[in-house]
Amino acid sequence: MTTAGDSDVDPAIRAYVDRRLAEISPRVPDNRVTMVVFSGELDRQLASLVIATGAAAMGLDVSIFYTFWGLSALKRGNRLAGKNFKEKMLAIVTPGRLGQMPLSTKNFGGIGRIMLKAAMRDKQVASVEEFFAMAREMGVKFIACTMSMELFGISQDELVEGVSLGGVATFLGDAARSRVSLFI
Amino acid sequence: MTTAGDSDVDPAIRAYVDRRLAEISPRVPDNRVTMVVFSGELDRQLASLVIATGAAAMGLDVSIFYTFWGLSALKRGNRLAGKNFKEKMLAIVTPGRLGQMPLSTKNFGGIGRIMLKAAMRDKQVASVEEFFAMAREMGVKFIACTMSMELFGISQDELVEGVSLGGVATFLGDAARSRVSLFI
């Protein structure tokens, strides 16, 4: 970045400072937050979305990489057509949507989830679906893990709009230039 | 930081180096570690406190942000008075204190917890309560998540002394200038 005063400084010195900064600057993070969401549990998904929307509101770039059970957050619902037997079984036992996910603990066959959702409504906290929509509007980048899609037999047309696809290199590329990286 | 030798260097050059460093230095982390403790499980809480005390012993500043089930670590015990029905239910099903928490796995109705605590005593490892007290003495900053307090209907006078209150911006403010950020 060249500014008014820079012309006072000898070009050889500027080149020297450039070289010295180039030794460290590629490892200085950008204003970025990256999360892996592995868990398919409503409370952990909510935590990731609260962090994502908070970070976006602070002007940070945010990526969420959805893998394994976490991937259910991006599904429109469960579809069985076109799946083989094992894929159907996996689809049946995993939630088809964000709002259907159980809690990580104290779920009590769904009562815990209902209690939490009711408490959130009472306290006028946005629902997990509203947090997801907010995150999307704020420009949070959602990435579906291609290895997990392959394993669970999920195709891109089963996912909500505006989702990118990526592998571990995509995640690491974002995480390595992030000020905060979390596994949730 | 000005040192003896700096006066040998032309002020225009010093100003140039300042400008160039200012491009990256706001994104270089401080000597700081930040954790979100989401889990209300004894073993995960213990892991976070071992890391916190270890980091403090190495001279790093440490913040722990307690959210969701993790918040129980900061409670003096469960209080039902002044809570509505849903809040009472949540209080009843969540541990009232750090030492009452179950394990994340192999809890066997509390037997696992007892076994782990006995093994820790046998091996002269500090208990989770001792680790918490040590962390506090070493200056670890404990922050209670205000959104979780609101959701669970927990007021500040139910929490142990010396806890700060904060939201996701507080967490991100610390995490974004940390060398290590973990979600536990």
Next chain:
Amino acid sequence: MTTAGDSDVDPAIRAYVDRRLAEISPRVPDNRVTMVVFSGELDRQLASLVIATGAAAMGLDVSIFYTFWGLSALKRGNRLAGKNFKEKMLAIVTPGRLGQMPLSTKNFGGIGRIMLKAAMRDKQVASVEEFFAMAREMGVKFIACTMSMELFGISQDELVEGVSLGGVATFLGDAARSRVSLFI
């Protein structure tokens, strides 16, 4: 790092730039990724190894610190000889090897694990043991947490070859100079 052009620059200026860079460079991370693997669950272990091998393939140095239930990933199998009663109980209830671990969810008494392994074979994804072997070949550093070994009564000869031992300071030493640190 001295290069051809550096001799054009006055030594006093070079010393000044050195001093200024020394203020920030110790806190700029290396090309390194560090993980704590706390969980003894097959799917979480797999996620950590996919990240580890991906990072190593991108030329990053990788350390995985195995603690608590995660430590089972490094065991050759369960050995009861030489253990006291509590240590035997802990050995019996924890998996003796990586491949024996349950899933974090949907395990259904082992059926979920079998389904996941079958899906991985069908889709020609490497098994968790193959990922572990790949990680080792790619130079990923495996560290067993000495406090956990002590607690569970596990000695080094029960662990696979090529594992280092370390405490929380070892983990923090690596994590504090990492571009990405994760708790899994």
